[in-house]
Amino acid sequence: MQLQTAAKMHAEDMRDRKYFTHESPEGNRVGDRVKLANYPDIDLENCECSFETHVGENLAKGQKSARQVVREWLHSRNHRGLLLSPVYTEAGIGKAGEVWVLVVGHTEIKK
Numbered sequence: 001m002q003l004q005t006a007a008k009m010h011a012e013d014m015r016d017r018k019y020f021t022h023e024s025p026e027g028n029r030v031g032d033r034v035k036l037a038n039y040p041d042i043d044l045e046n047c048e049c050s051f052e053t054h055v056g057e058n059l060a061k062g063q064k065s066a067r068q069v070v071r072e073w074l075h076s077r078n079h080r081g082l083l084l085s086p087v088y089t090e091a092g093i094g095k096a097g098e099v100w101v102l103v104v105g106h107t108e109i110k111k
Contacts, residue, residue, distance in 0.1 A: 002037040002040070002092070003091060004092030005094075007102060010094060010103075011094040011096035020061050020099065034055050039053070039055075039107075042109070049109050050110045052107070054087050054088065056085070056103070058083070058102040060100040063100065073102075085104075088104035088105060091103065
């Protein structure tokens with residue numbers, strides 16, 4: 001749910017403030033946005049562990065359907081690489097107007 005929240009917040013921000021990039025006007029990137037959305041959801045006080053988090057993001061604008069967005073991402077080398085990466089195990093999608101955002105993540109907990 002946190003990745004979906006981060007994706008939706010970024011899509012809405014880009015729509016509302018009329019920009020289209022991975023970095024907000026203030027310099028926030030996907031890692032900053034997922035932290036704001038409380039990803040990963042780990043109880044650090046009780047975990048007694050360390051962890052490593054990986055996140056990535058794909059953007060699209062103007063497509064009429066999710067099918068069209070995914071098709072175009074699959075035809076783009078960098079976007080396809082993110083979609084097919086075995087690193088990521090979780091995903092969240094956000095849409096606002098013509099803007100689509102996919103946020104992917106994976107957290108590895110180390111004891």
